[in-house]
Amino acid sequence: MLSLFSSAVLLVESACLLMLPRSVRSDSPVCKSIIQKIHGGEHVIAQIPPNITGHWVSDSCEVRPGPEFITRSYRFFSNHSFQALQFYYQDAQCSRPSYSLLILGHIYPEHPSHTVRGGTDAEYRLHHVLLMCYELEAVPTIQQRMLSSCDLRQPLQIGETYQLLDETGHDCTGGLHFSMQELTLIRLEQHEGMEELFLGDVHTEREHKRRHKPAAYQSPLQRAEVSLHHCAVCRVISVSSFAHPPLLQAHPDPPLFLDGHWVSLRCEARPGRLFLTRQLHFHSKNRTWSGLFQHFSDPECSRASFSISAKGNYTPGDTSRSIRGAVEFTFMVSQMSLRPLDAATISLLSVFFRRSSAHSCGGGSWSLGVAQDLSTTSGCPALGLRLPHTEYEIFRSGRDQFGRYLLFNGQRPSDGSSPETPERRPTAFQPPLLECSSAGGEEQHRQGHWRDEGKEEKRRLVGRGRNNTLNGVIILLTTMIPLMRQINEN
Numbered sequence: 001m002l003s004l005f006s007s008a009v010l011l012v013e014s015a016c017l018l019m020l021p022r023s024v025r026s027d028s029p030v031c032k033s034i035i036q037k038i039h040g041g042e043h044v045i046a047q048i049p050p051n052i053t054g055h056w057v058s059d060s061c062e063v064r065p066g067p068e069f070i071t072r073s074y075r076f077f078s079n080h081s082f083q084a085l086q087f088y089y090q091d092a093q094c095s096r097p098s099y100s101l102l103i104l105g106h107i108y109p110e111h112p113s114h115t116v117r118g119g120t121d122a123e124y125r126l127h128h129v130l131l132m133c134y135e136l137e138a139v140p141t142i143q144q145r146m147l148s149s150c151d152l153r154q155p156l157q158i159g160e161t162y163q164l165l166d167e168t169g170h171d172c173t174g175g176l177h178f179s180m181q182e183l184t185l186i187r188l189e190q191h192e193g194m195e196e197l198f199l200g201d202v203h204t205e206r207e208h209k210r211r212h213k214p215a216a217y218q219s220p221l222q223r224a225e226v227s228l229h230h231c232a233v234c235r236v237i238s239v240s241s242f243a244h245p246p247l248l249q250a251h252p253d254p255p256l257f258l259d260g261h262w263v264s265l266r267c268e269a270r271p272g273r274l275f276l277t278r279q280l281h282f283h284s285k286n287r288t289w290s291g292l293f294q295h296f297s298d299p300e301c302s303r304a305s306f307s308i309s310a311k312g313n314y315t316p317g318d319t320s321r322s323i324r325g326a327v328e329f330t331f332m333v334s335q336m337s338l339r340p341l342d343a344a345t346i347s348l349l350s351v352f353f354r355r356s357s358a359h360s361c362g363g364g365s366w367s368l369g370v371a372q373d374l375s376t377t378s379g380c381p382a383l384g385l386r387l388p389h390t391e392y393e394i395f396r397s398g399r400d401q402f403g404r405y406l407l408f409n410g411q412r413p414s415d416g417s418s419p420e421t422p423e424r425r426p427t428a429f430q431p432p433l434l435e436c437s438s439a440g441g442e443e444q445h446r447q448g449h450w451r452d453e454g455k456e457e458k459r460r461l462v463g464r465g466r467n468n469t470l471n472g473v474i475i476l477l478t479t480m481i482p483l484m485r486q487i488n489e490n
């Protein structure tokens with residue numbers, strides 16, 4: 001049974017490769033048109049509160065902070081009860097399952113979210129959590145983790161069902177850092193016949209997972225019935241069960257290449273009431289990058305609030321030990337400019353400009369639509385931003401169901417800080433970027449060229465202290481801008 005599933009994936013994936021071009025090689029106008037379509041939320045419908053009744057599945061092997069490798073199969077019923085299956089794996093390809101959790105409970109979508117515009121806040125109650133282990137190798141680790149919260153008299157057995165939580169108050173899920181806080185924030189998007197269910201994000205620190213109030217989303221689940229035609233992974237997951245975990249095909253890692261122009265696939269929600277689109281450009285020859293981060297105040301990315309252009313260089317490092325197929329990088333931000341695009345942003349920036357020149361951001365007074373170079377003031381000290389600034393990154397490439405190249409970079413810490421030391425390097429990813437034009441060259445040219453680049457400079461790029469983060473300035477701007485907007489409106 002299990003091996004049948006996996007060969008089904010293999011067949012479908014190779015069929016895709018034969019039929020579709022290996023990458024979309026187009027000029028920048030393509031990148032522009034992708035971005036323009038996103039801005040303004042073309043054709044995206046999202047009802048509040050959404051009707052999430054149905055069966056929802058992952059469309060890929062998901063990487064959660066830790067890292068944890070997981071696939072999900074969630075069923076929501078119209079009487080508000082749900083049955084969620086989470087399958088955990090030992091590998092980043094989701095080919096070796098270690099255990100699964102069957103979670104039963106109720107969910108009540110309530111009102112428009114206060115933390116994420118366009119989302120719905122929900123309440124949930126858990127009735128049962130059941131555990132089943134699949135692989136002997138994985139058992140000692142699970143057993144060890146469970147000891148902290150459970151009175152385990154017997155060693156765990158493969159294929160047995162264990163009740164970890166029930167309605168009597170017995171709860172032994174703590175050791176697994178289990179949490180269903182993702183159910184407190186939901187958004188359902190309908191777009192060109194597709195339906196995607198976004199649930200709340202998972203905190204990047206294990207110890208905060210169980211109390212986390214999501215402020216952004218995980219990668220979306222697909223409606224099982226709709227996705228069967230175009231998503232082989234969804235199909236495998238949708239026919240799995242507690243006793244029969246989905247096995248995804250372990251395929252060779254696609255080579256990682258950065259060269260070219262990459263853009264967001266959708267309007268991305270981030271912590272701090274933030275919505276943005278990203279456009280990134282990498283030049284491997286001189287190891288430089290540039291990026292345009294356009295920020296909006298609404299989930300359709302139609303009301304611009306400010307944009308940040310940044311530039312710098314990067315150094316490739318080792319392949320990741322925890323996530324197969326991922327590569328470590330060190331990124332330096334050396335130049336940055338900020339363009340205010342609404343009155344609220346201008347009010348905020350003007351406060352800092354008036355204060356004193358020692359704390360100013362940029363050289364002059366701010367006006368609508370006019371960018372200022374922050375490099376001239378070594379960043380924006382009042383907002384905690386200093387230039388230059390270093391970040392420890394992780395990258396991974398992938399393909400979507402149409403065979404297009406995707407690029408994933410590291411998820412930022414949930415506490416709003418920056419991965420400015422190697423220890424704080426991310427263990428999960430942001431939403432993927434889509435390749436819209438490559439720097440040219442043949443497929444072979446791309447293969448593993450990052451390996452050729454020198455690593456000796458890696459050690460020289462050390463963090464320049466805290467607080468000087470791109471993320472920091474954005475969080476500050478986005479938490480203060482809604483305040484300024486209110487002041488302006490009153």
Ligand SMILES: *[C@@H]1O[C@H](CO)[C@@H](O)[C@H](O)[C@H]1NC(C)=O
Binds near residue numbers: 051052053054078
């Ligand atoms: C939600 O959708 C399901 C079918 O998908 C339907 O049976 C149910 O009545 C809907 N619920 C509401 C409240 O509209």
Ligand SMILES: *[C@@H]1O[C@H](CO)[C@@H](O)[C@H](O)[C@H]1NC(C)=O
Binds near residue numbers: 077078079080081
């Ligand atoms: C809700 O509906 C599901 C599916 O129809 C059913 O299995 C479950 O028992 C119902 N739950 C309650 C509390 O009625």
Ligand SMILES: *[C@@H]1O[C@H](CO)[C@@H](O)[C@H](O)[C@H]1NC(C)=O
Binds near residue numbers: 283285
């Ligand atoms: C790096 O190379 C790209 C293209 O080859 C070029 O556009 C860019 O200006 C170069 N950057 C620097 C800092 O030399």
Ligand SMILES: *[C@@H]1O[C@H](CO)[C@@H](O)[C@H](O)[C@H]1NC(C)=O
Binds near residue numbers: 467
């Ligand atoms: C950032 O700076 C402020 C004051 O300058 C300080 O209180 C805070 O602890 C710093 N944050 C970090 C993460 O170092």
